[in-house]
Amino acid sequence: MKQYLKRAWAEISLSGLQSNISLIKKLAGASTNIMAVVKADAYGHGEGEICHCLEKSGVKYFAVSNLDEALQVRGFCPSGEILILGYTPPEYAEQLAENNIIQGVISREYALELVKNHKNVRCHIKIDTGMGRIGLKYDTPQECAEEIKNIISIDGLSVEGIYTHFAVADSDEANNIKYTDNQEKFILDTYDILESQNIYLEHVHFMNSAALCYRTNPRSTLARAGIIMYGLCPNYPLAIPNGFKPVMSLKAVVSHVKTVKKGDCISYGRTFVADHEMKIATVTIGYADGYSRLLSSKADVLLHGKRCRITGRICMDQLMIDVTDNNAKEGDIVTLIGTDGNETITADELASLYNTIGYEVVCGISKRVPRVYIE
Numbered sequence: 138m139k140q141y142l143k144r145a146w147a148e149i150s151l152s153g154l155q156s157n158i159s160l161i162k163k164l165a166g167a168s169t170n171i172m173a174v175v176k177a178d179a180y181g182h183g184e185g186e187i188c189h190c191l192e193k194s195g196v197k198y199f200a201v202s203n204l205d206e207a208l209q210v211r212g213f214c215p216s217g218e219i220l221i222l223g224y225t226p227p228e229y230a231e232q233l234a235e236n237n238i239i240q241g242v243i244s245r246e247y248a249l250e251l252v253k254n255h256k257n258v259r260c261h262i263k264i265d266t267g268m269g270r271i272g273l274k275y276d277t278p279q280e281c282a283e284e285i286k287n288i289i290s291i292d293g294l295s296v297e298g299i300y301t302h303f304a305v306a307d308s309d310e311a312n313n314i315k316y317t318d319n320q321e322k323f324i325l326d327t328y329d330i331l332e333s334q335n336i337y338l339e340h341v342h343f344m345n346s347a348a349l350c351y352r353t354n355p356r357s358t359l360a361r362a363g364i365i366m367y368g369l370c371p372n373y374p375l376a377i378p379n380g381f382k383p384v385m386s387l388k389a390v391v392s393h394v395k396t397v398k399k400g401d402c403i404s405y406g407r408t409f410v411a412d413h414e415m416k417i418a419t420v421t422i423g424y425a426d427g428y429s430r431l432l433s434s435k436a437d438v439l440l441h442g443k444r445c446r447i448t449g450r451i452c453m454d455q456l457m458i459d460v461t462d463n464n465a466k467e468g469d470i471v472t473l474i475g476t477d478g479n480e481t482i483t484a485d486e487l488a489s490l491y492n493t494i495g496y497e498v499v500c501g502i503s504k505r506v507p508r509v510y511i512e
């Protein structure tokens with residue numbers, strides 16, 4: 138293992154990732170390939186090692202958000218299929234072609250701009266069936282199919298598939314399930330209309346993590362698996378299926394332990410005042426490491442298998458915890474996300490404390506925090 142500073146670090150469990158991948162393969166079924174979503178540095182897990190591990194697990198399709206990420210992934214996976222889900226300025230069409238990258242195409246105008254710049258661009262066409270973000274937007278699958286035919290006829294563009302993105306696949310409310318059913322029906326109807334006119338596309342895909350967890354559809358040729366690959370939940374309070382394990386743990390160390398008297402204040406703003414004699418430990422992680430300041434006085438950390446509450450405001454590089462009932466000493470390892478003994482704190486638990494989602498917690502762990510890969 139590479140040397141790293143034992144101050145604040147993220148442990149990434151590659152065996153955890155592999156076991157999540159085998160669970161996803163089961164959920165996806167035999168007719169659906171996994172497209173691993175590795176955008177945003179593999180949701181903060183480090184795309185290089187994650188891509189290598191995914192390739193070893195047999196994953197052949199990758200999705201990213203932009204060209205920079207696509208080129209990085211191309212470096213790690215020379216033979217992988219890489220789809221850019223988001224926007225690439227059309228003047229980069231040549232780079233797309235040279236690196237054999239598939240671009241998501243969101244309109245005929247955009248497709249024309251791409252081929253103006255280079256005459257050999259692979260793409261999947263994005264259809265907006267209800268997410269309201271990007272893609273072709275039509276009232277009927279017939280109209281949508283007509284426009285797809287127009288795009289297919291553009292010289293220099295190779296259309297290999299169509300895809301759409303669900304907005305509420307993570308909900309079990311009846312009206313949301315209906316909404317997702319309609320999104321799914323729209324893209325499959327569009328695909329079937331094209332097929333009835335002898336236009337055969339290799340791919341039609343719409344499954345994301347939430348759909349993998351709570352729905353099934355063997356017709357999605359690819360399942361774009363993001364958050365569940367990393368072992369986190371697409372939404373609360375719905376639970377992630379059994380067996381998935383969080384891949385990332387976040388750790389730091391105790392730098393200082395002291396006893397404070399009743400009335401002593403801890404940290405900026407004096408928001409925490411000891412109401413009895415307490416033992417306080419300082420921990421070597423702060424909001425500049427991506428551990429949100431919104432967790433001040435709210436979150437627990439684990440030390441010697443026990444929960445300790447954060448006392449007062451989280452600083453840029455340090456935070457303080459209550460270790461009155463814990464024999465903390467300098468150098469002890471503190472777990473901010475992960476398991477210690479019988480206790481576990483997940484990114485999802487932290488997220489719920491400040492009204493966000495686990496996605497933002499793991500993506501937010503900053504560059505300063507070395508990623509350490511373990512089995």
Ligand SMILES: *Cc1c(COP(=O)(O)O)cnc(C)c1O
Nearest residue numbers: 174222302345346361362363364
């Ligand atoms: C990010 C993203 C995904 C993955 O979403 P998860 O909820 O993490 O599975 C899939 N498709 C598109 C278009 C995305 O932008």
